[in-house]
Amino acid sequence: MSPHIETFDPAATPTADLAAWSSVYTDGQSALSGSAAPAEELATRLRAGRAGRAWRWAARITPGHPIHGVAELRHQHHDARIGFLRLFVADHVRRRGTGRRLREAVVEExxxxxxxxxQSTVLAGEPGESFARASPYLRTLLRLELQKQYLDEPTLRRCWSLAATPARGYRLTHWEGPAPDHMAASFGRVMAHLLDAPGAALQGEAHAWDVPRVREWERQMTLDGSRLVVGAALDRMSDQVVAATVSTVTRGVVAEQHDTAVLPTHRRRGLASRVKATxxxxxxxxxxxxxAVAVTINQENRAMLAVNRSLGYQRVSERLLVEEGLDPR
Known part of the structure; x- marks a missing residue:
């Protein structure tokens, strides 16, 4: 029997369906990315319209049955011509055509x-990679490594050792939420170098990181209720930010690390490892x-892989960033 696919409106759906959709989504996202907000937190954000603009679908065995598959489509923030797909199906109903039907609905929209x-990210190997490659127009953009840093005593001791010995001429700091006003401009100059990392240009585009852009980025990072934490290194002479790393925290037990960048003239001085330790x-x-803290790193970014090893990060899985062409020509 072919699964039933329907558009999903979080504001209007019954509470039980909202809970089921959120549970399938967070279970899938946790397996894929190593971290996810609790299902009830996602449900609250969806109901209140705080989960961002997206198109969403639900799959059932037949109308009226519990939701067992979900899909979400968003514009990539750096290019409206690129969509980003998240698609998850509950383990017990896989290989019954649910994923295929959901993807057909997403592609049409x-x-x-x-x-x-x-674009989407999939786990390397079965079953995710083989499902993605069912499309004849698919190509792999990046091979990514999912890592976790467990905040146990040995790891925290290592971090304390690094944070207590900043490189000469620098001091380490951090903030929660928006950057202090006197640091926002220099923090933006550091963030402008995110695209220096191998493969980063495939996931974003260059733009000016002035103070208004920093404030908008901070707003977007916390729009879903996440808490923003930034570790930074300051040049003692200028008191300007020269290196930074970014994490978001939800009520889940795994925080998510996003970006780490160092100004070119301050590289190879151990700042990346120290801001991440802080x-x-x-x-x-x-x-x-x-x-724990989870992070995804391009396997070609050998410098950051080495930094993470020194801080106790452990490899969890391999993911692929894939892209499917939609132009019928």
Whole structure:
């Protein structure tokens, strides 16, 4: 029997369906990314319209049955012609055509919205990679490594050792939420170098990181209720930010690390490892419920892989960033 696919409106759906949709989504996101907000937190954000603009679908065995598959389509923030797909199916109903039918609905909507490419991340190997490669127009953009840093005693001791010995001429700091006004401009100059990392240009585009852009980025990072934590290194002579790393925290036990950048003239001085050590300590202090920090790194970014190894990060899985062409020609 072919699964039943329907559009999903979080504001209007019954509470039980909202809870089921959120549970399938967060279970899938946790398996894929190593971290996810609790299902009830996602449900609250969806109902209140605080989960961002997106198109969403639900799958059932037949109308009236519980939701067992979900899909979400968003515009990529750096290019409206690219859609980003998240699609998850509950384990017990896989290999029954649910994923295929959901993807067909997403592709139809993406084309209607003027998108010509569809990106997603999938776990390498079975079953995720084989499902993605069912499309003849798919290509792999990046091979990514999912890592976790468990905030246990040995790891925290290592972080304390690094944070207590900043490189000469620098001091380490952190903040929660928006950057202090006197640091916002220099923090933006650091963030402008995110695209220096291998493969980063495939996931974003260059733009000016002035103070208004920093404030908008901070707003977007916390729009879903996440807490923002930044670890930074300051040049003692200028008191300007020269290196930074970013994490977000939800009520889940795994925080998510996003970006780390160092100004070119301040590289190869151990600043990346030290700002990440500072951040781990602050996350541990500010959010005692957090047990680990998860991060995804391009496998070609050997410098950051080495930094993470020194801080106790462990490889969890491999993911692929894939892209499917939607132009029928």
């Amino acid at each position: 993406a084309r209607a919205q003027g998108m010509d490419r569809l 951040q781990a300590l602050r996350v541990h202090d500010l959010f005692p419920h957090v047990e």
